[in-house]
Amino acid sequence: NVPDVFLFLAMAESNFISHAKSGKQAVGIWQFLAPTARKYGLRVDEYVDERKDPYKATNAAIKYLKRLHKMFGKWYLAALAYNAGEGTLQRAIKRAGTDDVMVLLDPKKKYLPKESRKYLAKIVMLALISNDKRYRVSSELAYILTRGEEYDILPVKVKGAELLDYVAERIKLRSSFLRQLNPHIKRGFTPPDVKRYTIYIPKLKYKEFVANYKPSNSYRNFVVYKVKKGDSLYAIAKKFRLRVSSIKKFNHLRSNLLRPGQKLILPVAKKRKRIYKVRPGDTIIKIAKRFGVDPKKLKAWNDKKSNFIKAGEELVILY
Structure with a gap:
């Protein structure tokens, strides 16, 4: 129930470039800021940025536009709020004393930022061009969302x-x-x-x-590691039993230089679970050393507050 003309909102925002990024850090076809994207169900984290997913981002934009329409009551106001922000538009309407589009877009009064005033005009212009038979490529507006794809x-x-x-x-x-x-x-x-x-x-x-396609049998998992002062790729690779080349590949690193606070994705092996039966003479320290694990973690895996164990007891070990 969102008018087709709003496809031109996306064209005005990004020219349908999925990796488009503005100076304000808005990303994707619909130019979402990260907090707004998350609010409408998109993942933005170390692994994915769903603002660049044209389908998920379009669904999120539909939800957002419907909410703006419900808030302001008119589609042209929803478009202005999408670009300028809800607060900016609310203040503009309050100053103007009306939500009439011609008043809000008055260049002399400057109720809205110059960019937003031009923005609505741009959407209208794109819509008019698209509906002109001399320029129109298809009778279906929706095709423009996938116009650059080689295949369906x-x-x-x-x-x-x-x-x-x-x-x-x-x-x-x-x-x-x-x-x-x-x-x-x-x-x-x-x-x-x-x-x-x-x-x-x-x-x-x-x-x-x-x-x-069958899911791979890889035991690989991935963890996010935050670089600390004094860290080097060699030290991190040694700690996690990885090759420096693997870390560089998964993080698109061209050099070995790191900066504190930088986040790295590390392709570590998945931990295997084993049930170990305690033998006479065993201690937490001995068992941890035998399996190459931290004694504190061994205790945590088994809900133990002390080092006390007894022969015949079964312990969970992840290694």
Whole structure:
């Protein structure tokens, strides 16, 4: 129930460039700021930026525009609020004493910022051009959302922490092209904190996906590591039993330079669970040393406040 003309709002915001970024840090086709994006159900974190997902971001924009329409009562006011912000528009209406569009856009009174005044005019201009038979490419406005895509695309579910390169290999598609279809995935793999995650593939590859994709058996997981003062790539790699080259690859690093506070994605091995039966003479320290784990963590895994254990007791060990 949002008018088709609002597609031109997206065109005015970003020219339909999914990786568009403004000086104010608004991102994607619909130019969401991160707090607003999260408010309307989009993930923005170390793993993904769903403001760059044209489908999820469009659904979020629809929710936002409907809310603005409910708040202000008119679609042109919803468009102005989308660009200028709810508070800015409310103050402008209060100063003008009316919500009449011609009054609000008065360049002499300057009730709204210059950018916002031009913005509504730009949407109207784009809509008029699109409806002119001399320029119109299609009778369906919605086609412009996917006008730059080489193929029709479909959403499919893959497992969490799945490499896009692996999926591309299974469906015989160039890895670079699959990454291009999924600009919202930051590091080349799906978020590790969910069981399944949606990615997009060409419609032509759907049958191959159904026939050939099986979740990888990789024991890989990913953790976020915050760089501390004095850290080096070599020290971090040694601590997590990784290659320096792997850390650089997953974080798109061209050099070995790090800065305190920088966040790194580390492709660590998933921990395996083992039930260990305590033998006579065992201690927490001895068992922890045997399995290469921290004694404090061993106690935490087993809800122990002291080091007391007894023969025959079963302990959970993650290693």
